[in-house]
Amino acid sequence: MKLAWKRGTALLLVLVMIWGLCGCQKGKSIRFTTGLGDKELFKIGDEVCTRQEAMVFVLSQKKNYERSYGKEIWDVKIYGEPFSAYMRDNLQDFLAKMKCMVLMADKYKVELNDEEKLRIEQAAETYFEGLPENVIQASGIGEPDVKTVFHDYYVSNKLMKQLTADVSTEISEDEARVITVQQIFLSTEDLSAEEKEEKRKTAQKVKEQADAGADFAVLGKNNNESESFELQIARGDTEMQFENAAYALSTGQISEVVETAYGFHVIKCINNYDEQETAKHKTELARKCKEDRFYEYYDAFVKTIVAEYNEKAWKAIDYGQEFGEPQTDFYEVYDQYFGAEIY
Template sequence: MTDKIRIIGMLAACLLMITGCSSSASYSAGGLKVIMTCGFAEDEVLRIEDLSCSMQELKVYLINMREEYQAGLGEKIWTIGDGDESLSARLKDACLSGVIRVKTMVLLARKNGIELDDREIGAAHSAAEAYYESLTEEDITAMAGVSEDVIYEMFLENALASKLYEYTIRDINPEVSDDEARTITVLQIMRYTTGADGVSLSDSEVDHIRKDMESVKKQIEEGADFESFVADMNEAPEGTISFGKGEVDKALEDAAFNLSTGEVSDVIRTGDGLVLLKCVTTFNREETEANKVRIALQRKSEAFSEEYDAFAGGLACDLNEELWNSVRVEDGSVEELSDFFDVFNTYFGED
């Protein structure tokens, strides 16, 4: 497989915000209907068609995602609120969204006749054995008593989901030209045309700012240092910015990409304010190469999402409300947990 991807981490496109839902209600998320209902097996959290997710499986994903967050931000992050919703609730919903995505991808793989070969099945066995042997008794308890068989099925599903992704994007051209990905670097002097309260300035106030900016340009043309005005006048967070096509205000993009190295623009009106630019370089090789990677990944993501969304729109997910509501991100402390996704990439990824 050419892309080392974390299927469970592909969450943004289908993030579910379903906390606080009442029983037997239905909700649409990413084209897939989520229904709070009853009639499940004892530890069954959700069901999509003939696929289900147990509490053990959910806990493996949830604890692995939790440990990643804690590694960078510390254990106290779960007490931080954001409006009426905590980070804990958002992570919990993101995990559920990822599980649903994997299950849906497995169903779509079946529809397309995609299967794992003997080598891939053997890799799933080896990955499951390696991961399960790395778990302590405390880890297993935290994961609701997960068994090696459950871990094995999880690796199989992630492998099939990954294979589906590669199959779907097989005809996408990964080549991106220098012109398409070209990234330039400019210095900017930005003056905002909205106040701190978000209210737009009056026409006379904007005209006053424009006259100041035009005066600055005249001084620069007469030999004044552009950089000194950046330090004294720029209201944007950064004085030096790099960007490609389609990443900034169209008026700013058009002006910037028509500049030669060292050239200063006219005063530009954008949605945020008035700007003067000085071109540092018309072609930033390092940023352009990075932009090629971003564009190629975006192409693949869009191609996959188109097929995935069309398929998911015809499915419904039954969620065990009582069991789901009992899940807490903070439950189940672990020490130096092996990363499920790292193990997956060890056995299924390519360098």
């Protein structure tokens, strides 16, 4: 049921969404044919992506997730395959998109000034100096590879900024408003008309008890048929009937019985304006406005791409492999030199 969705940091949601740390995953994925060298993962136009470049991202992802979840994370099954394979597939899409954006940067005349070129060189040097010798040997990464990665990542950011410079990102407080509610849900799925009417009567009784001062949490414990009792939601997260009723409430108010395609709901508003989460959501919405505009350009460009893909080289990338632990992190170094800019 859609209403069981909850904003937060549950492990499954983290596993599904982690590639957001690397960049946007919207747009058409790219699949390639074979015919490259052992260390070449793919070629798009004149742009070649090597295993060493990919390893810069692998090392940072591996370091971050093993610290949070342990080395066993790579064997966790997600969508029926090991998490390591899931990450590798996402890495393929991400790197392909980044290389496409580098090609697009040429088309749209994105140029780097001397100061930007210097920062790229400094960032690459800082990152490479933080790699112990055993990590360098195991990963095969060289300083030129690191410089290429920082260059491509920065150029991709600059391209997106240039193509979306005129996009309005003004989002109203109400449009971005995040609220917290509690719900008592009675399912009507696969019920007869008579059975649905009985559920409606039960929901109405719950509503009357809540209005009379009964503890809503106790009512929920005794009547709620959803896995979720307390929900933090933004507009668009739930069915329209639920959203309209929830957003009409003030803090502490209880709704009338609300009917959706799934059943009946009695909703209590716990916080009708979570200021901190609303600010975060406003940033997300503004970013989405820019992404939508950017992918109008990107999707059209991808259709013109001819690419080659080295399946054997890709399969050899294993997040579960031991490379040693780098003393540096790509994203941290990028943030140090360029700010928290990710495309």
